[in-house]
Amino acid sequence: MVKPTANKPRIPDPAWNIQVNFCKNPTCPNFGVAASQQNQPRGPGAQNRGRDPYTVIGCRGADSIMMKCSGCGEYPTIKSNLAIYEELMRMSNYLSDNPPITCPNISCANHNVDISIPKHYYSFGRTNSGSQRYRCRLCNKTFAVGRATTGQKKPHKNVLVFRLLMNKMPFKRICETAGINMDTLYWKIDFLHKQCLAFVADRERKLLSDMPIRRLYVGVDRQTYMINWSKAVDKRNVILHAVGTADNETGYVFGLHLNFDPTLDSSEVEMDAEAFGDYTVKVPFRRYARVWLSNDYYEALKRNIRDRNRETYGTLPEEIVQTYDEALEREDIEVFEGKDLTTRLPAKGMQVHAEYTLYGHFFFLKQLFGGVEKIRFFLDQDSGMRAACFGAFADEIKG
Numbered sequence: 001m002v003k004p005t006a007n008k009p010r011i012p013d014p015a016w017n018i019q020v021n022f023c024k025n026p027t028c029p030n031f032g033v034a035a036s037q038q039n040q041p042r043g044p045g046a047q048n049r050g051r052d053p054y055t056v057i058g059c060r061g062a063d064s065i066m067m068k069c070s071g072c073g074e075y076p077t078i079k080s081n082l083a084i085y086e087e088l089m090r091m092s093n094y095l096s097d098n099p100p101i102t103c104p105n106i107s108c109a110n111h112n113v114d115i116s117i118p119k120h121y122y123s124f125g126r127t128n129s130g131s132q133r134y135r136c137r138l139c140n141k142t143f144a145v146g147r148a149t150t151g152q153k154k155p156h157k158n159v160l161v162f163r164l165l166m167n168k169m170p171f172k173r174i175c176e177t178a179g180i181n182m183d184t185l186y187w188k189i190d191f192l193h194k195q196c197l198a199f200v201a202d203r204e205r206k207l208l209s210d211m212p213i214r215r216l217y218v219g220v221d222r223q224t225y226m227i228n229w230s231k232a233v234d235k236r237n238v239i240l241h242a243v244g245t246a247d248n249e250t251g252y253v254f255g256l257h258l259n260f261d262p263t264l265d266s267s268e269v270e271m272d273a274e275a276f277g278d279y280t281v282k283v284p285f286r287r288y289a290r291v292w293l294s295n296d297y298y299e300a301l302k303r304n305i306r307d308r309n310r311e312t313y314g315t316l317p318e319e320i321v322q323t324y325d326e327a328l329e330r331e332d333i334e335v336f337e338g339k340d341l342t343t344r345l346p347a348k349g350m351q352v353h354a355e356y357t358l359y360g361h362f363f364f365l366k367q368l369f370g371g372v373e374k375i376r377f378f379l380d381q382d383s384g385m386r387a388a389c390f391g392a393f394a395d396e397i398k399g
Contacts, residue, residue, distance in 0.1 A: 213372045361388070
């Protein structure tokens with residue numbers, strides 16, 4: 001484990017070619033031009049001595065930092081490129097190719113030859129559970145390949161459960177209709193989820209191969225999910241946010257991503273964050289900038305306990321101006337999550353900062369849309385969504 005050093009770069013390091021710390025104003029000459037990581041010369045004549053067009057400044061009372069663009073005067077917030085990359089990997093993990101099924105004998109020449117390749121394996125009957133058995137033609141090693149439903153006592157009910165879920169039937173009614181208990185239902189939901197991911201991955205891998213598409217018009221929207229309290233002694237709700245993108249013509253959904261990572265253990269991450277010294281550095285330079293740490297949550301709670309009631313204007317142009325004015329009042333213009341006494345963090349897994357889910361979502365789309373000649377986005381009036389979209393597609397916008 002490597003602890004942070006005292007000498008931090010001016011802006012976070014790129015992460016696998018991701019660098020979003022630049023001006024997000026497409027009319028500015030500095031749009032898409034990343035800030036330098038090196039300390040810049042100051043004083044008279046600094047521009048002539050190679051100073052870049054940004055001044056790094058702090059946010060009001062927060063652990064975030066921002067830059068002032070000398071070209072247009074805007075204040076883009078500095079973000080962790082590593083956190084964006086981690087979100088991108090979380091979202092695109094299902095697109096990874098499944099490992100090939102080969103002879104388990106590591107000393108056999110067929111150990112790297114998939115069973116789908118002819119003349120390398122014999123079919124060798126089935127196991128008692130119905131799994132297909134194979135025998136290697138070279139070393140005579142036998143092995144079985146389990147079916148997706150191996151271990152299920154009532155696999156024939158999967159289709160019924162799937163149909164009931166798609167028709168939004170309550171869980172208790174599904175159990176009554178299918179004749180299963182609640183534990184079995186949750187197990188089948190996990191199974192169906194894996195099967196759906198495998199199904200869509202098989203098709204969307206074609207997009208990763210730069211499948212040619214002439215034009216694509218997509219709508220991007222956010223949804224808020226309220227998870228009810230599970231204990232009477234703590235009636236606070238978990239509020240999660242999702243961002244989704246769909247093709248305006250066909251309705252095909254390219255992705256719907258929730259700002260929640262079920263694979264993380266909060267206690268382990270908190271200990272690791274302490275070891276890395278995350279609480280001693282600004283958020284963009286943290287190892288765990290992506291997720292809500294407990295101390296950050298309580299600090300946000302203190303800052304956001306205030307009266308949110310406001311008077312709205314009647315005309316659309318005035319409401320638009322007022323919405324932008326409210327965004328400018330935030331410590332970080334790209335952060336739209338509000339914490340108050342009615343909310344809490346998830347008991348299992350970890351909540352991701354919603355702005356990093358936005359960035360990860362648009363970089364995920366960039367990954368899928370490599371073969372698209374022209375893309376047109378339809379976005380909400382949302383500063384975080386705008387910054388994430390421009391951060392991912394800056395090259396395409398400039399081109």
